[in-house]
Amino acid sequence: MTTKLSANDLTLFRGERCLFRHLSFALNQGELLLLEGRNGTGKTSLMRAIAGLISFEAGEIFWGDVPVLSDRQAFHGALVWMAHRVGFKADLTLVENLRFEANLRSQSGADFDEVLHRLDIDRLKRLPIRSLSAGQQRRVALARMLLSGAPLWLMDEPFTNLDREGRELVVKLTSEHLDMGGMCIMAAHQDVEIGSNAQKIVLQ
Amino acid sequence: MIPWFVVPGLFLVAYGAYAGLFVAPMDYQQGDAFRIIYVHVPSAYLSMMTYMIMATSAGIGLIWRIKLAHAVAAAAAPIGAWFTFLALATGSIWGKPMWGTWWEWGDPRLTSELIMLFLYFGYMALRGAIDDTAKADKSSAVLALVGAVNVPIIHFSVEWWSSLHQGPTLVRKGGPAMDTAMLYPLLAMILGFTFLFGALLLRRVRAEVLYRERRTRWVREMILSKGT
Amino acid sequence: MTGDAPAMLAGMLGVIRRDLLLAWKRPGDILNPLFFFVMVAALFPLAVGPSPEQLEFSGPAVLWVAALLAMLLSLNSLFLSDFEDGSLDQMLVSPVPLPALALGKSIMHWLTSGLPLVLISPVVAITFRMPASVTGFLMITLLLGTISLSLLGSIGAALTVGLHRGTALLSLLILPLAMPVLIFGARTVSLVAAGDGVAGGLYFLGAYAVLVLSFAPFATAAALRISNE
Numbered sequence: 001m002t003t004k005l006s007a008n009d010l011t012l013f014r015g016e017r018c019l020f021r022h023l024s025f026a027l028n029q030g031e032l033l034l035l036e037g038r039n040g041t042g043k044t045s046l047m048r049a050i051a052g053l054i055s056f057e058a059g060e061i062f063w064g065d066v067p068v069l070s071d072r073q074a075f076h077g078a079l080v081w082m083a084h085r086v087g088f089k090a091d092l093t094l095v096e097n098l099r100f101e102a103n104l105r106s107q108s109g110a111d112f113d114e115v116l117h118r119l120d121i122d123r124l125k126r127l128p129i130r131s132l133s134a135g136q137q138r139r140v141a142l143a144r145m146l147l148s149g150a151p152l153w154l155m156d157e158p159f160t161n162l163d164r165e166g167r168e169l170v171v172k173l174t175s176e177h178l179d180m181g182g183m184c185i186m187a188a189h190q191d192v193e194i195g196s197n198a199q200k201i202v203l204q
Numbered sequence: 205m206i207p208w209f210v211v212p213g214l215f216l217v218a219y220g221a222y223a224g225l226f227v228a229p230m231d232y233q234q235g236d237a238f239r240i241i242y243v244h245v246p247s248a249y250l251s252m253m254t255y256m257i258m259a260t261s262a263g264i265g266l267i268w269r270i271k272l273a274h275a276v277a278a279a280a281a282p283i284g285a286w287f288t289f290l291a292l293a294t295g296s297i298w299g300k301p302m303w304g305t306w307w308e309w310g311d312p313r314l315t316s317e318l319i320m321l322f323l324y325f326g327y328m329a330l331r332g333a334i335d336d337t338a339k340a341d342k343s344s345a346v347l348a349l350v351g352a353v354n355v356p357i358i359h360f361s362v363e364w365w366s367s368l369h370q371g372p373t374l375v376r377k378g379g380p381a382m383d384t385a386m387l388y389p390l391l392a393m394i395l396g397f398t399f400l401f402g403a404l405l406l407r408r409v410r411a412e413v414l415y416r417e418r419r420t421r422w423v424r425e426m427i428l429s430k431g432t
Numbered sequence: 433m434t435g436d437a438p439a440m441l442a443g444m445l446g447v448i449r450r451d452l453l454l455a456w457k458r459p460g461d462i463l464n465p466l467f468f469f470v471m472v473a474a475l476f477p478l479a480v481g482p483s484p485e486q487l488e489f490s491g492p493a494v495l496w497v498a499a500l501l502a503m504l505l506s507l508n509s510l511f512l513s514d515f516e517d518g519s520l521d522q523m524l525v526s527p528v529p530l531p532a533l534a535l536g537k538s539i540m541h542w543l544t545s546g547l548p549l550v551l552i553s554p555v556v557a558i559t560f561r562m563p564a565s566v567t568g569f570l571m572i573t574l575l576l577g578t579i580s581l582s583l584l585g586s587i588g589a590a591l592t593v594g595l596h597r598g599t600a601l602l603s604l605l606i607l608p609l610a611m612p613v614l615i616f617g618a619r620t621v622s623l624v625a626a627g628d629g630v631a632g633g634l635y636f637l638g639a640y641a642v643l644v645l646s647f648a649p650f651a652t653a654a655a656l657r658i659s660n661e
Binding site: 051052053054055073074076077079081083084085086087088089090091092096100101102103104105106 | 442443445446447449450453454457458513516517518519521522523524525526527528529657660661
Binding site: 354 | 591612616654659
């Protein structure tokens with residue numbers, strides 16, 4: 001299974017503004033890439049571009065040795081995306097939402113109830129998402145990450161709205177994921193300590 | 205390059221207009237009124253050709269990501285809309301003495317042109333509603349392509365629909381059956397209009413490209429070097 | 433792009449199932465266009481006058497226009513909630529080919545807007561004194577026509593999702609493209625009422641539906657990607 005992400009000479013524009021040029025990086029199994037920078041420097045745009053939601057002006061991303069643009073499906077099948085907006089239907093329950101997600105991507109086979117229990121949201125199972133607090137919704141988003149079998153985690157500001165327990169949970173889950181050979185790209189604007197060797201890209 | 209288009213264009217239009225208005229004999233059925241086809245037919249033909257150019261260049265811009273192609277599509281749209289309007293106006297003016305009304309639903313050409321006008325409006329409205337130029341380019345390109353697929357279908361369906369009602373139509377015959385004295389000025393007008401269209405398009409594309417690239421160095425240098 | 437078929441199907445059915453669940457929880461989404469259809473169809477006789485010949489004559493046309501407008505009404509919000517809550521993002525990064533998901537959305541729209549119209553049309557047709565044989569053809573034309581409208585409309589909805597004044601723009605974009613459907617749909621029924629042959633009209637509607645089916649999901653997918661940027 002290919003687990004190497006590399007990027008060459010990326011240039012990204014947002015409207016007329018150039019966010020960055022000639023950005024390159026490489027990420028191997030078990031590694032974490034941190035994107036740091038103040039608000040508005042383009043962290044989210046870079047993440048969205050890596051995920052394939054926006055296109056780069058120049059440069060290429062490779063998954064293994066294959067450019068992502070020539071086999072989008074393989075790349076998307078290997079990643080799971082956690083954005084600022086959690087991406088669940090407010091009127092449906094947690095269970096209904098996650099069941100739908102199982103149709104969107106292959107699952108890791110982890111036990112559903114166990115995962116919910118781990119994230120401390122199993123008692124919220126039958127509630128519609130709109131009844132959950134922002135922090136609880138973010139935990140449901142974490143459930144999405146755990147339930148999918150994807151090796152590459154893309155997380156945009158995962159600590160938003162989480163209390164200290166929640167933040168520690170994110171750190172713990174990410175470390176475990178990396179230890180198991182997964183990869184992670186995370187955008188955050190607070191100091192994050194996960195693992196000893198995290199690559200950093202700081203956007204101005 | 206523009207003068208290459210303007211000069212022959214003006215010349216041809218001048219010839220066509222003169223010949224059409226004065227030299228060609230009166231059509232036995234419609235009198236002098238028919239002369240308006242010298243403006244109507246070129247307009248109608250160009251309105252369709254412009255749409256095809258717009259859709260094609262939008263498609264090229266979308267698939268191969270060529271910025272110039274998008275600029276051409278954007279520049280062509282208003283021109284096409286005006287030609288369509290002109291075709292409708294001249295068609296209506298022609299119709300008045302013939303049918304007694306300003307509008308006749310039974311005529312397929314007129315109805316198709318009306319729908320085409322809406323297609324243009326939709327394209328321009330979509331462009332206008334999106335602020336980001338690149339996004340507007342891509343969105344409107346999708347619309348133009350979908351529209352292009354539909355244009356022949358629209359024509360066909362309007363033809364069928366109006367054939368159910370035996371209404372009067374404009375220019376059922378025409379073409380080779382026409383007397384040469386009438387035909388040549390028509391061809392000249394068509395050609396002349398096309399050249400003028402080319403000139404207009406080039407001017408607009410140039411303006412469009414300059415606007416889009418206004419932040420780049422080469423544009424700034426060009427403006428500065430031209431003096432105040 | 434070789435998607436494996438089971439995943440595509442699962443994705444498409446998943447979208448349909450999810451959105452049906454949502455519609456179940458918010459029945460207004462289905463009922464609103466339906467009420468609109470009935471109301472518009474009822475407005476015409478009120479405006480035109482109760483003369484039976486006029487009613488019978490204008491029946492097919494009025495019903496068709498009302499159906500078209502009702503479908504337009506429900507198209508606007510097709511992708512709106514997905515766009516706003518971020519689930520569109522998730523669909524775009526899923527390995528399931530986007531056209532399959534877009535097709536799922538279109539099918540969903542037809543199931544909740546088109547099909548109910550077809551089913552309720554006989555009831556409304558009665559007020560226009562439409563004979564039963566004609567009503568049958570009305571339903572067939574509506575069936576085929578609403579399929580095309582859902583598919584075409586999805587493209588428009590995808591292009592305008594998230595824009596200001598999106599509804600008006602959506603109508604402007606879709607109506608010219610929907611003309612052939614309206615023309616053939618309404619006129620075919622009128623022809624039946626007058627006793628003429630209808631095969632041509634029905635074939636056209638069927639062929640058009642197939643044609644639209646072949647490109648609309650791809651156009652919708654492309655439009656969704658662009659609009660979501």
